Amino acid sequence: MPYLKCRNALCIACLLLAACQRQxxxxxxxxxxxxxxxxxxxxDALRPGGRVNSQPVVNNPYxxxxxxxxxxxxxxxxxxxxxxxxxxxxxxxxxLIKKHWIYGGEPANLFDxxxxxxxxxxxxxGGRIPEYQVWQIVAYVRSMNGEQPRSATxxxxxxxxTNPQTIVNRTTGPTK
Amino acid sequence: xxxxxxxxxxxxxxxxxxxTGCIYNKQSAVNPAGPQAGRIDTLWWSFFxxxxxxxxxxxxLTLLTLRRPRRDFDQQxxxxxxxASEETDSRxxxxxxxxxxxxxxxxxxxxxxxSVVGKQNSEFSTAPNQLTVQVTGNQWWxxxxxxxxxxxxxxxxxxxxxxPVGRPVQIRGLSNDVIHSFWVPNLNGKRDLIPSRVTTxxxxxxxxxxxxxxxxxxxxxxxxxxxxWVIAEPEDKFLAxxxxxxxxxxxxxxxxxxxxxxxxxxxxxxxxxAIQGTPASGQNGPDLTHFGSRRGIAANTLPNTxxxxxxxxxxxxxxxxxxHMATVPVSSTDLHPxxxxxxxxx
Numbered sequence: 001m002p003y004l005k006c007r008n009a010l011c012i013a014c015l016l017l018a019a020c021q022r023q024x025x026x027x028x029x030x031x032x033x034x035x036x037x038x039x040x041x042x043x044d045a046l047r048p049g050g051r052v053n054s055q056p057v058v059n060n061p062y063x064x065x066x067x068x069x070x071x072x073x074x075x076x077x078x079x080x081x082x083x084x085x086x087x088x089x090x091x092x093x094x095x096l097i098k099k100h101w102i103y104g105g106e107p108a109n110l111f112d113x114x115x116x117x118x119x120x121x122x123x124x125x126g127g128r129i130p131e132y133q134v135w136q137i138v139a140y141v142r143s144m145n146g147e148q149p150r151s152a153t154x155x156x157x158x159x160x161x162t163n164p165q166t167i168v169n170r171t172t173g174p175t176k
Numbered sequence: 177x178x179x180x181x182x183x184x185x186x187x188x189x190x191x192x193x194x195x196t197g198c199i200y201n202k203q204s205a206v207n208p209a210g211p212q213a214g215r216i217d218t219l220w221w222s223f224f225x226x227x228x229x230x231x232x233x234x235x236x237l238t239l240l241t242l243r244r245p246r247r248d249f250d251q252q253x254x255x256x257x258x259x260a261s262e263e264t265d266s267r268x269x270x271x272x273x274x275x276x277x278x279x280x281x282x283x284x285x286x287x288x289x290x291s292v293v294g295k296q297n298s299e300f301s302t303a304p305n306q307l308t309v310q311v312t313g314n315q316w317w318x319x320x321x322x323x324x325x326x327x328x329x330x331x332x333x334x335x336x337x338x339x340p341v342g343r344p345v346q347i348r349g350l351s352n353d354v355i356h357s358f359w360v361p362n363l364n365g366k367r368d369l370i371p372s373r374v375t376t377x378x379x380x381x382x383x384x385x386x387x388x389x390x391x392x393x394x395x396x397x398x399x400x401x402x403x404x405w406v407i408a409e410p411e412d413k414f415l416a417x418x419x420x421x422x423x424x425x426x427x428x429x430x431x432x433x434x435x436x437x438x439x440x441x442x443x444x445x446x447x448x449x450a451i452q453g454t455p456a457s458g459q460n461g462p463d464l465t466h467f468g469s470r471r472g473i474a475a476n477t478l479p480n481t482x483x484x485x486x487x488x489x490x491x492x493x494x495x496x497x498x499x500h501m502a503t504v505p506v507s508s509t510d511l512h513p514x515x516x517x518x519x520x521x522x
Contacts, residue, residue: 028493029503074500078460079447130444130502 025067029132060107062132062139066152072140073154075133084121087156088144093121097144105145110138203388205361209408210380212297212364219293223286230282297364301344301378309337310348313356313369313391316398316499317462317475322418323348331421332450334462335475337406340414341381349375354396360389360406368393381408388476397498403476424453425465425521436517439510444502451521461501468521474499486515 062068076082084093094102103113114134117124125134143153201207206221208214260268312319322331339345349358349369359366360379367377381387391402409417428434440446441456448461456464471480474496478484487494490511492501506514 025498027498028491128444128447130504133502 026062026065027067029130058108058111060111060135060138060142062135063107063142064149064152065139066154068136069139069143069148069152070154071133072136072138072143075129075137076140079125079129079137081137088141096141099145107135107138107142110141111135114138202386203361203390205365207362209362209385209387210364210382212379213362215293215296216365219290222289226282226286297378298376299378300376301346301380303344306344306346307339308346308348309339310350311337311358311369311404313349313351313353313358313395315353315396316391316402316496318358318402318404319352319462320404329422331418332463333421333466334470335404335472336470337404338414338417339379339381339406339408340411341384341408343411344378344380347377347379349377355393356391356395356402357393358389358404359392360387360404362387363389363406366392379406381406384408384410398496401475401477401496401499403472405471405476421466421469425451427453428517428520430516432513433517433520436513436515436520439506439514440517443506443510443514444504448502464518464521466521468519474501480519482515482519485518486511489514 062072084091085096088097089095099105101109103109103118111134113122114129114137115124115126115131129137139148140154142148146153205213206217208217308323310319310321310323312321318335320333320335320337322329324330347358347367349367350373351369351371353371355371356369357366358369358377362385363379363381364377367375369375385408387406387408389404389406391399393399395402428437437454440451441454446456446458448458449464450457450459452463452465468480472478473480473485473488474492477496478488488501489504489506491503492499493503
């Protein structure tokens with residue numbers, strides 16, 4: 001019996017400790033990560049971000065962090081990524097749920113693509129979106145492709161449905 | 177430690193109570209400022225007195241039974257046979273039946289009273305001079321929009337609602353993220369703001385004053401720092417305020433302010449904030465067109481002062497941890513003009 005009790009206690013301790021690990025909320029970005037805008041990946045001048053010579057030099061600090069992936073999901077809509085890429089399926093811009101990336105699909109490549117922009121329409125967001133938020137968006141875009149742990153991936157947004165805000169029942173205003 | 181004399185301590189405690197009373201009169205359900213809150217106030221005090229009297233009667237009876245053994249019950253018989261006499265039995269039955277009926281009647285009266293008040297408070301006003309204000313809950317601030325059939329009269333602001341005295345105001349509630357609840361205790365009860373639903377509430381201020389409201393449904397990390405002020409003013413003062421708020425933002429008048437405007441437009445600010453009359457048209461954060469005229473920043477977490485504003489811009493996460501304002505590395509030479517410009521937007 002003491003053996004059983006001991007084992008139960010150990011199991012519970014393991015579960016509790018595992019829970020401690022899952023969500024670390026780094027809500028206050030470290031100042032060094034605020035504005036670097038250097039190259040996250042070394043690129044070939046002829047094939048920017050191409051798979052041949054693309055060597056990531058920086059890792060995403062927010063990899064596998066549930067909080068930062070959900071923040072990335074919010075920012076994806078706030079900064080209107082969804083305006084061109086829609087909810088990952090693509091439309092005006094290319095889809096983001098895919099295997100073959102034109103400019104590389106590693107986190108560092110995605111970072112460079114967002115910060116520097118790419119030909120045929122992708123704007124350069126460097127100096128427009130704080131660097132830590134770019135990394136959060138990168139983490140979210142990677143999660144669309146299942147490249148983040150399932151336990152950290154955010155649920156699909158509720159907003160993919162009609163919104164009654166467009167049906168405004170306007171009544172008499174203050175000047176009447 | 178030497179203790180202060182009793183009289184001093186008593187006076188200090190009394191002063192504290194009085195001061196607390198002053199502050200919380202502005203956010204208090206027992207200080208009603210309109211017909212809706214007045215009904216809730218009456219309901220609350222009738223509950224309080226009725227149930228308070230019943231509580232005291234019950235407590236007195238309980239204490240009496242502890243003190244005095246019931247001599248008219250034949251105790252011995254009950255103890256030996258576990259059966260009361262015929263007379264005791266019928267007496268107990270009468271008392272218990274009477275008490276149950278009385279309880280049911282009282283509870284029924286209370287239920288009817290509270291649902292009558294609820295019905296009266298949610299009645300739509302048919303007054304021709306009513307006003308419609310759309311309140312949208314966000315994590316963690318309130319977007320305020322005065323609706324109007326004339327688009328040039330639609331006014332967007334944040335965290336502050338001005339209402340004219342004596343006019344019924346419809347609060348049209350929406351939410352952009354999670355469930356919030358709009359609650360200005362001096363004017364009406366709570367009403368939840370639910371994503372993808374429209375909820376309505378009516379308020380009316382019978383006298384001028386300032387009333388503080390607060391989100392009343394837990395909505396995340398900064399739920400406690402999500403306050404709104406309702407400012408009731410006489411009709412002419414309200415219309416003057418409304419006209420001023422409809423204007424585009426004031427043009428920067430000094431070189432410092434002009435530089436501040438350039439800083440605002442070149443930094444990340446424009447992706448979330450709008451200032452009417454400039455290219456800034458972000459919709460994710462509060463509209464800053466007349467930011468300088470508002471009394472608080474960060475949903476009234478701090479008073480709107482130069483120092484607070486500078487601290488808030490530089491490190492929002494230290495003021496309101498977890499909030500959605502981006503931490504932007506503003507250089508020290510840019511910060512002062514930026515703050516100067518924002519404060520000039522009266």
